[in-house]
Amino acid sequence: MADKKTITIAIMDAPYEDARSTTTLRLIDLAAKRGYNINVFAYEGAVLQPFAAQTPHANAVHGRSVEEENHFIPKDAIAALMREAERNGGKIDWVNCGLCVDERGATNAIAGVRRGSPADFWQMAEASDNTLVVATR
Amino acid sequence: MPKYLLIESRDPFDSNDTRFCCDLAxxxxxxxxxxxxxxxxxxxxxxxxxxxxxxxxSLAGAGVRVLADTFSLKERGIDEQRLASGVAAAPLDVVLDALAEGAKVIWH
Known part of the structure; x- marks a missing residue:
């Protein structure tokens, strides 16, 4: 693909806490559909986005089963985005900050996520066409 | 001509620092x-x-292209046809296009 791009995105928001997570996943989705290579550097709470132990639950208050609740599970969304990127000739390289992982006990991530450090973020940014830091407040 | 894309995610009714993006733009x-x-x-x-x-x-009048994410508008029940003068609805693709073109993209 002549116009294939490599984009790096840094995120720091934990799942279920801010719309920034949703917007970031939407952006990754668009890039995956275009067949871009996408580097993600997740730090602080964002290392829990691909945490493998996330589990959908029922909603007793509203009387809905697990299936009816159809709870959004970020790790499943990320796995689907990885498959989407590969289907379109791209790749998602998701790096979780190792120290942030250790602090949170978030070592059990889904397949395709690797452990790294801010040095990886610098290297990914250097090798990319562009970089977006999704800054928190 | 250098290209900049400033992303404003904050609500001016809730955050005092949204002037940052407008001033910078x-x-x-x-x-x-x-x-x-x-x-x-x-x-x-x-x-x-x-x-x-x-x-x-006012920003649009100063030559800044002002766009609002279509998805965010829909989520909040804001009619795309009734936006303030100078503002247009646009998909999130705008951000990816800017990144792909090498624009300087800043998230706020």
Whole structure:
């Protein structure tokens, strides 16, 4: 693909806490559909986005089963985005900050996520066409 | 001409620092840069004609392209056809296009 791009995105928001997570996943989705290579550097709470132990639950208050609740599970969304990127000739390289992982006990991530450090973020940014830091407040 | 895309995700009714993006956009446009302000999440709330929309209209008048994320508008029940003057609805693809073109993209 002549116009294939490599984009790096840094995120720091934990799942279920801010719309920034949703917007970031939407952006990754668009890039995956275009067949871009996408580097993600997740730090602080964002290392829990691909945490493998996330589990959908029922909603007793509203009387809905697990299936009816159809709870959004970020790790499943990320796995689907990885498959989407590969289907379109791209790749998602998701790096979780190792120290942030250790602090949170978030070592059990889904397949395709690797452990790294801010040095990886610098290297990914250097090798990319562009970089977006999704800054928190 | 250098290109800038400023992403405003914050609600001006909730955050005192949203002037940052407007001021920066205005200064960059005045310095002959191509500037887009992309509003997303609660950042789209001031696009409703009213108390805080004048800043966006003024910015558009200063040569800044002001866009509001279609998805964020829909989530909040804001009609795309009733946006403040100078503001247009646009998909999130605008951000990816800017990144792909090598524009300087800043998230706020």
């Amino acid at each position: 205005q200064q960059l446009a005045a310095a002959k840069n191509e500037v887009t302000l992309f509003l997303v999440q609660n950042g789209v709330l001031p696009v409703r004609p009213g108390a805080r929309s004048a800043d966006l209209t």
